[in-house]
Amino acid sequence: MTHQTTCCYCGVGCGIVVRQEPNGRLTVEGDKQHPSNRGMLCSKGMNLHYTVMDQSDRLLYPQMRLNRSMPMQRVSWDAALERTAAVFKTFIQKYGPDSVAFYVSGQCLTEEYYLVNKLIKGFIGSNNIDTNSRLCMSSAVVGYKLSLGEDSVPVCYDDIEEADVFYVQGANPAWCHPILWRRIEAHKAANPHVKIICIDPRRTDTARSADLHLPIRPGTDIVLNNAIGRLLIEKGFIDNEFICNHADGFEAYREQVMQRTLVEAADLCGVDPDDIEQAAYWIGRSKGFLSLWTMGLNQSVVGVNKNLALINLHLITGRIGKPGNGPFSLTGQPNAMGGRETGGLANVLPAHRDVTNAVHRAEVEAFWQGPVRIAAKPGLTATEMFDALADGQLKAIWIINTNPMVSMPNANAVEKALKNARYVVVQDVSNRADTVPFADVVLPAAAWLEKEGTMTNAERRIAYLPSVIDAPGEALPDAEIIWRFAQKMGFGDSFNYANTAEVYQEYTQLTAGTNIDVTGVSYELLKRKRTVQWPFPANSEPLDVNTDNNVPIGTKRLFTDHRFYTPNERAQIHAVPDGNASEPTDDDFPLVLTTGRIRDQWHTMTKTGRVAKLNQHSPQPFLQIHPDDARTHGIRDGQLVVVRGRRGEVRVKAKITDDVRSGLCFLPMHWGKILNSNLNRANNLTNSLVDPRSKEPDFKFTAVTVLPY
Ligand code: SF4
Numbered sequence: 001m002t003h004q005t006t007c008c009y010c011g012v013g014c015g016i017v018v019r020q021e022p023n024g025r026l027t028v029e030g031d032k033q034h035p036s037n038r039g040m041l042c043s044k045g046m047n048l049h050y051t052v053m054d055q056s057d058r059l060l061y062p063q064m065r066l067n068r069s070m071p072m073q074r075v076s077w078d079a080a081l082e083r084t085a086a087v088f089k090t091f092i093q094k095y096g097p098d099s100v101a102f103y104v105s106g107q108c109l110t111e112e113y114y115l116v117n118k119l120i121k122g123f124i125g126s127n128n129i130d131t132n133s134r135l136c137m138s139s140a141v142v143g144y145k146l147s148l149g150e151d152s153v154p155v156c157y158d159d160i161e162e163a164d165v166f167y168v169q170g171a172n173p174a175w176c177h178p179i180l181w182r183r184i185e186a187h188k189a190a191n192p193h194v195k196i197i198c199i200d201p202r203r204t205d206t207a208r209s210a211d212l213h214l215p216i217r218p219g220t221d222i223v224l225n226n227a228i229g230r231l232l233i234e235k236g237f238i239d240n241e242f243i244c245n246h247a248d249g250f251e252a253y254r255e256q257v258m259q260r261t262l263v264e265a266a267d268l269c270g271v272d273p274d275d276i277e278q279a280a281y282w283i284g285r286s287k288g289f290l291s292l293w294t295m296g297l298n299q300s301v302v303g304v305n306k307n308l309a310l311i312n313l314h315l316i317t318g319r320i321g322k323p324g325n326g327p328f329s330l331t332g333q334p335n336a337m338g339g340r341e342t343g344g345l346a347n348v349l350p351a352h353r354d355v356t357n358a359v360h361r362a363e364v365e366a367f368w369q370g371p372v373r374i375a376a377k378p379g380l381t382a383t384e385m386f387d388a389l390a391d392g393q394l395k396a397i398w399i400i401n402t403n404p405m406v407s408m409p410n411a412n413a414v415e416k417a418l419k420n421a422r423y424v425v426v427q428d429v430s431n432r433a434d435t436v437p438f439a440d441v442v443l444p445a446a447a448w449l450e451k452e453g454t455m456t457n458a459e460r461r462i463a464y465l466p467s468v469i470d471a472p473g474e475a476l477p478d479a480e481i482i483w484r485f486a487q488k489m490g491f492g493d494s495f496n497y498a499n500t501a502e503v504y505q506e507y508t509q510l511t512a513g514t515n516i517d518v519t520g521v522s523y524e525l526l527k528r529k530r531t532v533q534w535p536f537p538a539n540s541e542p543l544d545v546n547t548d549n550n551v552p553i554g555t556k557r558l559f560t561d562h563r564f565y566t567p568n569e570r571a572q573i574h575a576v577p578d579g580n581a582s583e584p585t586d587d588d589f590p591l592v593l594t595t596g597r598i599r600d601q602w603h604t605m606t607k608t609g610r611v612a613k614l615n616q617h618s619p620q621p622f623l624q625i626h627p628d629d630a631r632t633h634g635i636r637d638g639q640l641v642v643v644r645g646r647r648g649e650v651r652v653k654a655k656i657t658d659d660v661r662s663g664l665c666f667l668p669m670h671w672g673k674i675l676n677s678n679l680n681r682a683n684n685l686t687n688s689l690v691d692p693r694s695k696e697p698d699f700k701f702t703a704v705t706v707l708p709y
Contacts, residue, residue, distance in 0.1 A: 001019070001020045002017055002018065002019050002020075003017070003018045003020070003449075003466050003468045004016070004017055004018075004031055004034075004466075004530065005017075005018055005448075005449065005463075005465045005466060005468070006334070006455055006457075006463040006465055007041070007044075007045040007048060007334065008048070008107065008334050008448040008455075008465075009044045009045065009048070009334060009602050009607075010044075010176065010177060010331075010332060010333065010334060010602075011177070011330060011331025011332055011333055011334060011336055011337065011457055011458040012036060012037065012177050012178075012179050012180055012330075012457060012458060013036050013334060013455065013456075013457025013458065013459075013461060013463060014030060014031070014034065014036055014037035014040070014041055014042075014045055014179050015030065015031030015033070015034020015036060015037055015463070015530070015531075016028050016029070016030065016031055016041065016045060016048065017029050017030070017031045018049070018449065018468055020468065020469070024469075025053070026049040026052060026053055026449075026469075027049060028041070028045070028046065028048050028049045029041070029046075030045070033530065034530065034531070035157070035158075035461070035531065036157055036179070036457060036459065036461060036531075037179045038183075040179050040182055041179070042178035042179055043178075043599065043600050043613070043614060043617070044600060044602055044608060044614065045179075047608075047611045047613055047614055048448070050610070050611045050613075051447075051448075051607040051608070051610060051611060052447065052448065052449055052450075052469070054610055055472050056610075057430045057431050057432050057606075057610065058429065058430065058431070058444070058447075058472050058473065058475065059428060059429065059430065059431050059436075059442060059443075059444035059445070059473075059475065060444055060472055060473025060474060060475065061074050061075075061444060061473050061474040062074070062075050062076065062077055062079070062080035062081075062441070062442065062443055062444065062474065063075065063080075063439075063441070063442040064079065064080050064083060064440065064441045064442075065440060068438075068440070072439075072442065077474065077476070077484065080441050080443060081481075081484055081485050081488045082488055083441070084398075084423075084425055084441055084485065084488075085485060085488035085489045087396060087423050088100050088124075088396060088423075088489065089489065091395045091396055091422070091423070092124065092125075095395060096126075097124050097125040097126035097128075097375070098126045098128055098375075098379070098380075098393075098394075099393075099394060099395040099396065100120075100124065100126065100128065100394070100395065100396045100397075100398075101120075101126070101128035101129065101130075101379070101380055101385050101388075101394055101396070101397050101398070102116050102119075102120055102128065102129040102130075102397075102398045102399075102400065103129075103130060103131070103132075103382065103385055103397055103398070103399045103400070103402065103404065104116055104129065104130075104131045104132075104339070104344060104399075104400045104401065104402065105131060105132050105133075105333070105400060105401040105402035106131060106132055106133040106136070106137075106331075106332065106333025106334065106335055106336040106339055107333060107334060107335065107401045107402070108131075108335060108339065108344075108400060108401055108478060109335060109338070109451070109453030109454060109455060109465065109478070109479070109500075110335060110338035110339075110341065110342055110453060110454045110455060110456065110462075110504065110507065111453045111454065111479045111500045111503040111504050111507070112400070112453065112478040112479045112482065113131075113335070113338060113339045113342040113343075113344040114342040114343075114350065114503060114504075114506075114507045115479055115482040115483060115486070115495070115503060116129055116344075116400070116482055117129055117342055117343045117344060117349075117350065118368060118494075118495075119482060119485070119486050119489075119491070119495070120379075121343070121349065121355070121364075121374050121375075121379075122364070122365070122368045122370075122372040122373075122374060122494075123368075123370065123371065123372060123486065123489070123491045123494065124489075125373045125374070125375060126375060126379060127346050127347070127355050127374075127375050127377065127378055127379030128346065128379035128380050128385070128394070129344065129345075129346060129379060130344075130345060130346045130379065130380065130381050130382045130384075130385060131336075131339050131344045131345060131382070131402075132333070132382065132402045132404070132407060133332075133333060133336040133339050133340065133344070133345070134345060134346075134381055134382040134383075134695060134696060135299070135382060135407065135408070135409075135696065135697060135699070136294070136295060136298060136299065136331075136332040136333065136336065136696075137298060137329065137331055137332070137336050137340070137696075138298070138303075138345065138381075138691075138694040138695060138696045139297065139298040139299075139300065139303030139304050139306065139307050139691055139694040139696045140293075140297075140298055140307055140329035141340060141345070141694065142304045142307070142691075142693050142694045143303075143304055143306075143307025143308050143310075143311055143329075144307075144311075144329075146304070146308060146572060146574060147307075147308055147311045147312075147315065147571055147572050147573070147574065148311075148559070148564050148565060148566070148571055148572075149564045149565030149566035149567075149569075149571075149572075150352050150515055150565035151340055151352055152352075152460075152515065152516075152558050152565060153328065153329060153337075153458065153459065153460055153558075154320055154321060154326045154327065154328075154557060154558040154559050155290065155325075155326035155327070155328045155459070155557060156459045156460070156461075156533065156556045156557055157180065157183065157459050158323075158556060159288070159290055159323060159324050159325070159326065159328070159557070160180065160183045160184055160187055160290065161183070161187050161324075162288045162323040162324030162325075163187075163194070163286075163288035163289065163290040163324040163325070164191070164193060164194050164195065164286050164287055164288050164289075164324070165194070165195045165196075165197065165282050165283055165286035165288065165289045165290070166184055166194070166195070166196045166197065166290055166291075166292065167197050167199070167279070167283065167289065167290070167291040167292070167310075167313075168196065168197065168198045168199065168200075168206055168210070168291075168292045168293070169198075169199040169200075169221060169225075169291065169292075169293045169296060169297060169310060170199065170200065170221060170293050170294060170295060170296015170297040170298075170306075170700075171200075171206070171292055171293050171294040171295070171296060171330060172200065172202075172204040172205065172206045172207075172294075172596070172597075173206055173292060173294075173330065174204065174205035174206040174208075174209060175204065175205055175206070175597065175598065175599040176294065176330075176332070176597050177294075177330050177458075178599075180292075180330070181206070184196070185209065195211045195212070195282045195286075196209060196210040196211050196212075197210060197211065197212045197213075197214070197279050197282065197283075198210035198212070198213045198214070199213075199214045199216055199221065199224060199296075200213070200214075200215065200216075200296060201215050201216060201217065201218050201594070201660065201661050201664050202215070202594070202624070202659055202660050202661075202664070202666055203215065203658070203659040203660075204659075205599075212275060212278055212279060212282075214269070214271045214275055214276070214279065215270070215271065215661050216269040216270060216271055217268070217269055217270040217661070217663070218582075218592045218594060218664055218700060218701050219300070219302075219580035219582055219592075219701055220268055220269040220270070220578075220580070221296070221297060221300075221306045221309065221310075222302065222305055222306055222309040222576055222577075222578040222579075222580075223260065223265050223268045223269055223578040224265065224269050224271075224276065225306075225309035225310050225312070225313060226256065226257040226260065226265070226309060226576070226578050227257070227260065227262055227265035227266070227269075227276050227280075228276060228279055228280045228283065228313060229253065229257045229309075229312055229313060229316060230257040230258060230260070230262070230265075231262065231276070231277060231280035231281075231284075232280055232283065232284050232313070232316060232317060233254060233257070233316065235280065235281070235284055237280070237283070237284030237285075237317060238316045238317055238318075239316070239317050239318030239319075241318070242315075242317075242318030242562065243315075243316060243318070243573075245562070246318075246562040246563075246564070246570055246571060247315050247316075247570055247571045247572070247573050248568075248570050248571070248572050248573065249572050249573035249574060249575065250316065250573050252573075252575040253312060253316070253573045253574070253575045255575065256575035256576070256577070257575075260578070262276060262277065268578075270661070283313065283317070284317070286319075287324065288319075288322075288323065288324020288325050289313075289314070289317065289319040289324075289325050290324060290325065290326060290328055291310055291313065291314065291326075291327050291328060292328050292329075292330055293307075293310060293327075293328075293329055293330065294329070294330045294332060295332065295596065295699065295700065296700060297310065298329070298694075298696055299696060299697060299698065299699040299700050300580075300582070300691060300696070300698055300700060300701065301580070301581045301582050301689045301690065301691055301698040301701070302579070302580055302581060302691060303691040303694055303696045304691050304693045304694050305574075305576040305577070307329075308574040308576045309576050309578075310327060311327045312573050312574065312576075314326060314327050315571050315573045316573060320559055320562075320571070321557060321558065321559035321560045321561070321562050322557075322560070323557070326557070328458075329458075330458050331457070331458040334455050334457070335455035335456060337455075337456035337457065337458065337460065338454065338455050338456040338462075340352070341456060341511075341516055341534075342507060345381075346378050346379035346380060346381050346384075347378035347379070347381075349361070349364050349374070350364060350507065350510045350511070351510055351511040351514040351516055351517075352514065352515065352516055353514075355374065355375070355376065355377075355378055355379075356376060356377075356378065358376070361374045361376065364510065367509070367510050368494065369494065370491065370493060370494040371491075380394065381690075381695040382404075382408065382695070382697075383408070383409065383688050383690055383695065383697060384695070385397060386404070386408060386413065386414045386417040386418075387413075387417070387688070389417040389418065389420055389421045390413065390416060390417040390420055392420065394421070395421070395422040395423060396421065396422060396423035396424070396425070397418075397421055397423075397424055397425070398424075398425040398427065399424070399425065399426050399427065399428075399435050400427045400428075400445075400478060401427065401428055401429070401445065401478065403433050403434055403435060403603070403604040403606060403672070404435065405418070405433075405434035405435055405438075405672065406434055406604040406669075406670075406671075406672035406673075406681055406683065407603060407604055407669070407683065408683060408697075409683055409686035409687060409688055409697040409698075409699060410647050410683065410686060410687055410688045411648075411678070411681050411683035411684055411686075412647060412648050412678075412684055413647070413688065414683075415438075415678075418435065418438040419438065421438070423440050423441075424438050424439045424440050424441075425439065425440065425441045425442075425443065426438075426439040426441070426442050426443070427442075427443040427445050427478065427481060428442075428443075428444075428445055429444075429445050429446075429447045429475070429606075430606045430607075432606045432609075432610075433606060434604070434672050434673055443476075443481055444471075444473060444474060444475040444476070445475055445476065445477070445478050445481065446467075446471035446475045446476060446477045446478070447471070447475075448465070449465075449467070449468040449469050450467060450468075450469055450470065450471040450475070450477070451465075451467050451471070451477035451478065451479070451500075452464070452465060452466050452467040452477075452500055452501075452523075453465055453477075453479065453500050453504070454504060454523075454526065456534070459533065460533045460534045460554075460555070461531045461532070461533045461554070462518065462521060462526065462531060462532050462533070462534060462554075463526065463530070463531045464523060464526035464527055464530075466527075477500070479497075479500050479503055482495075483495040483496075483497050483503075501522075501523045504522070504523060505522065505523075508521055508522070512537075512538075515535060515565050516534050516535055517534075517535045517536070517537040518532070518534050518535065518536050518537075519536075519537050519538040520532075520536040520537050520538040520539065521534075521536050529553055531554075532553050532554040533553075533554030533555050533556060534554060534555065535554075535555050536553070536554045536555065580701070581689070582689065582698050582701035583646070583687050583689060583698070583701065583702060583703045584703060585703040586703065588705060589644075589645060589646065589703035589704050589705050590663075590703075590705060591625075591629060591663060591664065591665050591703070591704050591705060591706060592663060592664050592665070592701055592702070592703065592704075593643065593645070593664075593665050593666070593667060593685055593686075593701075593702040593703075593704040594664060594665075594666050594667075594699075594700045594701065594702075595666070595667050595668070595669040595682045595683070595686065595699050595700070595702075596666065596668065596669060596700075597668065597669065597670065598617070598618050598668045598670065599617055599618070600613075600614040600615075600616075600617040600618065601614065601617075601618070601668070601670040602670075603669075603670065604670060604672055605670045605671065605672070609670075618668070620652075620653065621650075621652045621653075621667065621668055621670070621671040621680045621682075622652055622653050622654070622655045622667075622668070623641060623643055623650075623652045623653070623654050623655065623665055623666070623667050623706065624655050624657050624659060624660045624665060624666040624667075625654055625655070625656055625657075625660065625665045625706060626656075626657070626658055626660050626661060626662040626663070626664065626665075627656050627657075627658060628662045629662055629663065629665065629706070630654065630656045633705070633706045633707065633708075634707075634708055635654045635656065635706060635708060636654070636656075636708075637654060637655065637656040638653055638654065638655075639653065639654050639708060639709070640652070640653055640654075640708075640709040641653070641654045641706050641707060641708060641709055642706070642707045642708075642709050643665070643667065643685060643704050643705075643706050644685075644704060644705050644706075644707060645684075645685035645686075645687075645702055645703060645704040645705075646687070646703065647684065647685065647686075647687065648684035648685055649679070649684060649685070650667065650679060650680060650681065650682060650684050650685055651679045651680070651709055652667065652680060654706070665704070665706065667682040667685075668682065669682045669683065669699070685702050685704055686698075686699055686702050687702055
């Protein structure tokens with residue numbers, strides 16, 4: 001028996017065919033008919049079935065304890081949810097609705113995101129829901145909103161084959177979005193004139209394949225992009241017609257970028273001015289200019305400005321809304337996009353509405369009906385939630401499918417915050433989640449292939465994921481856990497669902513008339529057509545959606561008419577200052593640490609860490625350090641070292657390499673607790689600084705020193 005589904009790791013959203021043998025054994029292969037991956041899978045996707053078949057770490061039944069000194073006891077679903085509802089009601093009555101919070105995940109399906117939002121924002125009356133997507137995409141969200149009027153990725157994967165210049169900044173798609181990268185490589189192999197420019201202080205596999213690598217100093221991305229902007233203006237590569245008719249803000253932008261000469265900019269970035277000129281020339285002469293970025297821009301204390309500085313290059317050259325052209329933020333998680341669409345951040349409501357907008361609140365309140373009261377104040381964001389737990393302002397947190405003890409910055413502070421919390425609910429698939437020992441209640445969730453729902457990938461492509469096998473023990477789909485809890489809270493009339501199809505249908509109705517209208521999408525359509533790219537309003541598609549074929553349907557590109565989602569329909573070019581506000585280095589902590597992913601691991605390794613084949617690539621954490629810095633700090637290759645920062649330390653083996661520039665070192669972010677110690681956890685070192693607008697943490701810039709152990 002075969003089933004078509006979607007990979008649950010990264011935002012590429014590859015189609016997968018799952019085969020179920022009569023003996024229950026599962027195999028996976030790439031779905032040749034899926035428009036995103038065309039049959040290809042990366043190492044993580046190819047080994048996905050092992051994570052399902054190995055159930056040794058699964059949480060199997062609800063558990064509860066009356067205080068933290070007691071052991072966990074197996075309880076019924078009713079007992080776990082009734083007690084949690086009683087605790088939540090008590091806190092809400094005594095301290096107000098903002099005393100409770102949900103911290104969810106880009107792994108959650110759209111329906112799950114929607115339900116948690118509806119519950120807390122609409123019925124509990126607090127906007128305290130945030131997601132680990134806050135840690136990876138929120139700077140891009142704000143960047144798109146400020147420049148294009150809404151959080152809208154304008155391009156599609158088919159733009160890869162239409163582009164002739166790829167500008168990859170702060171991203172390593174060769175490892176982190178491998179299937180997109182293979183499409184880029186194949187396109188370049190067939191079209192040798194295609195240029196790849198990589199901007200990264202590390203010589204990654206992406207940088208190795210590039211025609212031009214600019215290993216800039218950490219934190220100087222805006223300096224570089226403003227310098228390229230200046231060159232594009234000076235060399236006459238800008239699109240005056242586009243600027244005149246479709247964009248505002250150009251004069252202020254020109255004034256800003258003219259403040260620094262090319263030589264000054266190159267000096268600040270630590271690269272050759274000729275290389276900056278070369279990049280500008282290739283961009284200026286290109287027919288298709290596609291920029292790709294991820295955490296190197298987003299995870300920054302100036303992440304929004306970094307996004308704007310890059311998007312500006314598209315707006316001044318008019319390279320948007322045309323095949324092969326546009327800014328393309330690559331999402332890290334499989335359903336970070338779906339979460340954003342349903343309002344899964346503390347400051348937004350479904351369909352990209354805003355909690356601070358009274359009209360938007362009224363629209364959603366009227367739709368949800370019942371005792372709905374949406375607060376006007378944005379809720380606590382990811383880092384704010386743990387700060388609020390630490391100072392006692394937040395009493396209860398419900399953590400769904402994410403592992404903040406490893407993934408949040410300043411992880412030691414997160415650990416203290418969880419210890420201080422009055423009530424912690426952990427809803428997860430795996431007992432490997434580092435939050436489990438801190439929980440008062442543990443709820444077992446169904447995993448990939450064990451529940452149905454939808455996800456949206458990085459190109460706005462919605463896919464349906466079927467339930468293929470039974471969940472083990474008493475594990476339940478996340479959506480069902482939430483609607484059962486809502487019923488226990490007394491909101492049964494509004495959470496009386498028979499299945500997730502009903503939840504999805506309700507969500508789509510809330511998008512009617514918005515820029516992300518998906519009223520034409522249903523489970524039934526998705527099962528027939530495989531995927532749909534939003535927007536896809538009801539009755540708007542001229543294609544015959546009733547035929548059973550794999551012709552992609554929906555909207556490939558946005559802004560093809562150059563009418564943007566701003567009030568005056570003009571894009572906004574922003575003059576952004578090029579300063580950085582990261583933690584300063586000094587004599588005690590002279591090196592900059594950046595964290596990131598490695599090829600075969602996924603986030604905190606609760607899944608990929610169990611697959612022997614994937615562990616072979618890089619079995620242990622390591623610190624990349626430049627030979628000059630190693631010499632200065634007395635470090636030998638392979639030696640155990642202590643990486644020490646202002647908040648904690650990490651012990652790993654040193655890897656001396658000039659793949660990092662001098663002054664920079666790199667630590668993978670995946671490892672958490674090993675041998676009952678957290679000394680491998682990169683986020684022992686990172687700080688809680690966030691971008692003031694996106695509230696995304698500054699993971700890529702931490703002041704450290706390195707000592708022999
Ligand atoms: Fe899965 Fe991403 Fe690999 Fe595709 S590229 S198989 S979505 S991890």
